[in-house]
Amino acid sequence: MFTRYDPESAALTDELRERFDEFGEGKWTAAELENHQTGKLREVLAYVRANSPFYREKLRDIPDSVLAGLRVGDIRNLPFTTKQDLQQAQFDVLSLPVSDAWTVYETTGTTGNPTPCPRTNGDSIHNNTVLTAYYRDIFARHGNRQVIGISGPTELHATGDTFGDVCRNLGHTVAKMWPHSPVIGFDRALEVMRLLPVTGLFCTPGMALRLAQKAVEAGLDPRRDFSLDLIMLTGELLSPSLRDNIGTVWGADAHNCLYASQEASVLAAATSDGTLRTAPLINHYEVIDPGTGEPAAPGPDGVRSGELVVTNLYTGAKPLVRYRTGDLVRMSEPGPGAAVPAPALEPIGRVRDRLEINGHVVGGYDLENLLLRRFRGYLDYQITVTRDDTGTDLLTLTLNTDLYRQGGTDTQRAVADCREELDTALSVAFGDPGPITSTGAMVSWKAARVVDRRDPRATTSTESRSAERIAAARA
Known part of the structure; x- marks a missing residue:
C-alpha cells in the first residue's frame, strides 16, 4: 500500500492505528484525552497562525503567549470560522500550497462559491483511521470477503477515495459506480451490482431509494434479485425511520455511517452499537446556541442540543478553528456498552x-422521523406544507409505494402522531415526487424534500432553484 511505500506516512499510520486501538479499548482517561486535545490545539493554532493568511488575520489580536498557553476549556475565547469566511477567503484559508497536497476536492458550489478542499497524506490518514477503526466491527458481521459499491455525488468529492481506502484497509473489494454519470447510468450500475455481485454499498439515502426505483422499473425486486447485505448511508439528512425503510426495501443492514463535510472532513462515524460517535482524538467539539453563540447547556437527560462547532486537531492542508458547521445536533456522553x-x-x-408549523419549530430530522415512522417499503417521499383560510398549517406526505401496500392502521396512526406532536392535520397521498428528491446531497434536505406553499419566496430561494436545475438535468 502507499503508506508502506512512503516512510513518513507509514510511521503516521502505525502511530494512529495504535492510538485509536488503545482509545477504543477504553485505555485513555479523561485527563489524558484533555491533555492530548490541549497539546494538539496549541500545535494547530501555531501552525495556522504561521501558514494560513486567513487565520493570521483572524487571530492577529491574540498574543502568541496566549495561544501557546490555551487549553481546550478556553477555546471559546477564539473567534468562530463560518462557511461565509471559507467562501470569501478561498485559498487564503489553506495552510499549505495546493502542490503539497496529494489530492484536491471542492464543495459542490450549488448554493454558493465552491471552496477548495485539498488533502495531504496526513489529512487522509487521520480521517481514514477513524473510519477504519469504527467500521471494523460493522463489516465483520457480514464476512471478510465482500464487494463494496461506492456511489458519490461528483468526481471532485472525497467519497470514492475515502471509502475506497477504508475498504482496502479492511480487506474488501471496491467498485466505484456513479449512476448519475452519462457513461455509467442507472441501468449499468444495477447490472454491475448483480453481476459482481455487490454485497455492500456506500451511498446517499436518496441514491439508495433511486436505485431501488430503477430496479423496480426494470422488473427487478431489490430484495430478491440483489445481494446487498450492508448499506452505509451518508451525505444527507437521515432519520431512523428513513434508514429502517431503506433497509427494508433492500433487505439489508442499513447504517447512518458518517457525518462529515468536505471542509471539515470526518466528524463522526458509525459504530457497531448503532450510533454515530465523535472522533475526539482528531477533533474538538462544541455545541452552541445558534442564536447567541454561547455553549448549549445539557438538558435533564444530559443531551446537549444546538449548532455544532468543530476544531481540527491535526495539521495539514486546511485545519479549521471553531468552524460553525451550520448543522444542528444532539450530543450525549457515552454510557455503558458504547462501542467506542x-x-x-x-x-x-x-x-x-x-420549519415552523402551527407554532411548533421542528427540524428536518424530527419531522422526517415523525411522518415516516409508520411506513415501510416506499421508494421515495416528499412533504408539502400548505395553509388554509383560517391560517392553520396542513401537511401532506406523498409516498412512492410501488413496493408498499397501504395499511390503513399505519396511515391512521401516522395521522394521529402528527396531530399529537405538532397539532397539525396530515394527509397521506401516493405518487412519484420526481427527481428533485434526489438532490438533497447537492443542495439541502429542505430544498429536496419540502414543498412549502405558504411562502412564495420558499420556492424561489437559491437552494430551491439549484435543486430544480439539478433535477431537470437528471430527468
Whole structure:
C-alpha cells in the first residue's frame, strides 16, 4: 500500500492505528484525552497562525503567549470560522500550497462559491483511521470477503477515495459506480451490482431509494434479485425511520455511517452499537446556541442540543478553528456498552432547514422521523406544507409505494402522531415526487424534500432553484 511505500506516512499510520486501538479499548482517561486535545490545539493554532493568511488575520489580536498557553476549556475565547469566511477567503484559508497536497476536492458550489478542499497524506490518514477503526466491527458481521459499491455525488468529492481506502484497509473489494454519470447510468450500475455481485454499498439515502426505483422499473425486486447485505448511508439528512425503510426495501443492514463535510472532513462515524460517535482524538467539539453563540447547556437527560462547532486537531492542508458547521445536533456522553468511549452525535438538520408549523419549530430530522415512522417499503417521499383560510398549517406526505401496500392502521396512526406532536392535520397521498428528491446531497434536505406553499419566496430561494436545475438535468 502507499503508506508502506512512503516512510513518513507509514510511521503516521502505525502511530494512529495504535492510538485509536488503545482509545477504543477504553485505555485513555479523561485527563489524558484533555491533555492530548490541549497539546494538539496549541500545535494547530501555531501552525495556522504561521501558514494560513486567513487565520493570521483572524487571530492577529491574540498574543502568541496566549495561544501557546490555551487549553481546550478556553477555546471559546477564539473567534468562530463560518462557511461565509471559507467562501470569501478561498485559498487564503489553506495552510499549505495546493502542490503539497496529494489530492484536491471542492464543495459542490450549488448554493454558493465552491471552496477548495485539498488533502495531504496526513489529512487522509487521520480521517481514514477513524473510519477504519469504527467500521471494523460493522463489516465483520457480514464476512471478510465482500464487494463494496461506492456511489458519490461528483468526481471532485472525497467519497470514492475515502471509502475506497477504508475498504482496502479492511480487506474488501471496491467498485466505484456513479449512476448519475452519462457513461455509467442507472441501468449499468444495477447490472454491475448483480453481476459482481455487490454485497455492500456506500451511498446517499436518496441514491439508495433511486436505485431501488430503477430496479423496480426494470422488473427487478431489490430484495430478491440483489445481494446487498450492508448499506452505509451518508451525505444527507437521515432519520431512523428513513434508514429502517431503506433497509427494508433492500433487505439489508442499513447504517447512518458518517457525518462529515468536505471542509471539515470526518466528524463522526458509525459504530457497531448503532450510533454515530465523535472522533475526539482528531477533533474538538462544541455545541452552541445558534442564536447567541454561547455553549448549549445539557438538558435533564444530559443531551446537549444546538449548532455544532468543530476544531481540527491535526495539521495539514486546511485545519479549521471553531468552524460553525451550520448543522444542528444532539450530543450525549457515552454510557455503558458504547462501542467506542466517545460522545454519540445525532445530526438533526441544518439550522436553516427548520420549519415552523402551527407554532411548533421542528427540524428536518424530527419531522422526517415523525411522518415516516409508520411506513415501510416506499421508494421515495416528499412533504408539502400548505395553509388554509383560517391560517392553520396542513401537511401532506406523498409516498412512492410501488413496493408498499397501504395499511390503513399505519396511515391512521401516522395521522394521529402528527396531530399529537405538532397539532397539525396530515394527509397521506401516493405518487412519484420526481427527481428533485434526489438532490438533497447537492443542495439541502429542505430544498429536496419540502414543498412549502405558504411562502412564495420558499420556492424561489437559491437552494430551491439549484435543486430544480439539478433535477431537470437528471430527468
